[in-house]
Amino acid sequence: MDKTHLTVNGKAVELEIDPTTPLLWALRDHLNLTGTKYGCGIGQCGACTVVLEGNAVRSCQVLVSRAAGKGVTTIEGLSKDRSHPVQQAWLMEQVPQCGYCQSGQIMAATVLLASKPDPSDSEIDDALSGNICRCGTYHRIRRAVHRAAELARKGTK
Amino acid sequence: MFAMTTAKYRASAQTQKDEESIRAFSAVASVLLSPRCLNCHIPGDSPLQGDAQTPHNMNVKRGPDGRGTPAMRCTNCHQATNSSQLHAPPGRPDWRLPPPSMPLVWKGLSVAGICRALKDPATNGGMTSAQLIEHVSDDPFVNWAWNPGPGRSVPPLSHDEFVSRFKEWIEAGAACPKE
Numbered sequence: 298m299d300k301t302h303l304t305v306n307g308k309a310v311e312l313e314i315d316p317t318t319p320l321l322w323a324l325r326d327h328l329n330l331t332g333t334k335y336g337c338g339i340g341q342c343g344a345c346t347v348v349l350e351g352n353a354v355r356s357c358q359v360l361v362s363r364a365a366g367k368g369v370t371t372i373e374g375l376s377k378d379r380s381h382p383v384q385q386a387w388l389m390e391q392v393p394q395c396g397y398c399q400s401g402q403i404m405a406a407t408v409l410l411a412s413k414p415d416p417s418d419s420e421i422d423d424a425l426s427g428n429i430c431r432c433g434t435y436h437r438i439r440r441a442v443h444r445a446a447e448l449a450r451k452g453t454k
Numbered sequence: 455m456f457a458m459t460t461a462k463y464r465a466s467a468q469t470q471k472d473e474e475s476i477r478a479f480s481a482v483a484s485v486l487l488s489p490r491c492l493n494c495h496i497p498g499d500s501p502l503q504g505d506a507q508t509p510h511n512m513n514v515k516r517g518p519d520g521r522g523t524p525a526m527r528c529t530n531c532h533q534a535t536n537s538s539q540l541h542a543p544p545g546r547p548d549w550r551l552p553p554p555s556m557p558l559v560w561k562g563l564s565v566a567g568i569c570r571a572l573k574d575p576a577t578n579g580g581m582t583s584a585q586l587i588e589h590v591s592d593d594p595f596v597n598w599a600w601n602p603g604p605g606r607s608v609p610p611l612s613h614d615e616f617v618s619r620f621k622e623w624i625e626a627g628a629a630c631p632k633e
Binding site: 353413425 | 511512513524525527529531534537540541
């Protein structure tokens with residue numbers, strides 16, 4: 298079996314894995330990082346969104362070979378104590394209903410805020426429209442992104 | 455008298471050459487009008503998808519460099535190769551739309567309009583005739599149209615035939631049909 302080296306949540310890992318395995322399954326089944334969810338499996342829903350080199354990729358579509366030698370951040374890597382501004386904002390705005398899509402929503406929001414620290418409503422809509430929420434929490438998601446931007450400006454971790 | 459005959463002959467030969475060129479372009483246009491080409495050669499900022507040419511899911515936008523908007527980059531979903539799964543994203547390296555500075559719009563144009571847009575360096579990405587031939591022959595995006603992944607039709611001509619008719623069009627003078 299081939300060996301793939303990548304950095305996940307700041308930690309170097311070596312996986313004995315078929316290089317055509319989707320990153321999602323490398324994270325969930327090989328590294329036990331189950332915060333990243335399997336939704337549709339065809340890159341249509343956004344539940345499996347993780348950050349790969351600053352981009353909000355759909356891990357069900359990304360082959361683990363694309364991540365070789367690169368850095369991946371999952372929901373588990375945002376903070377050890379839920380203190381990341383986006384996590385805090387999600388709690389303050391009580392965003393989730395069932396919660397299944399929310400790790401993907403949060404990861405996409407962190408990527409947006411990295412390049413747009415004070416996004417407008419339409420920039421939030423553009424950035425997160427690939428992350429579907431069957432509970433329809435979109436209005437709370439939008440409020441939480443604004444709140445996260447505010448928390449980040451104030452210096453919350 | 456002789457001069458007039460020569461002029462008429464030249465005019466007639468030119469007309470015949472133009473007709474050949476236009477006939478070749480009609481075949482070329484049948485490819486350019488396929489969903490594989492038109493879905494991304496769009497006016498505005500929102501691409502289309504599939505053979506039905508419906509608006510791309512997820513409110514995808516062109517973005518400042520043609521590669522999407524923050525957190526919604528094309529390559530977040532489109533990988534370096536096609537997905538083997540039905541309804542999953544097609545792929546090739548650096549999946550993108552034409553940039554807003556040179557959007558290469560064909561959708562909505564007539565065949566004559568596409569012909570003019572294609573040969574005008576101001577609207578074709580600054581390409582010469584030779585570069586256009588090279589582009590349609592070798593560009594991985596062009597070639598992708600004949601290997602688009604499951605559930606997507608391919609253009610009506612083979613790639614070889616398309617390139618051959620494209621060269622005929624250029625070599626016969628790159629004439630464009632009238633509206």
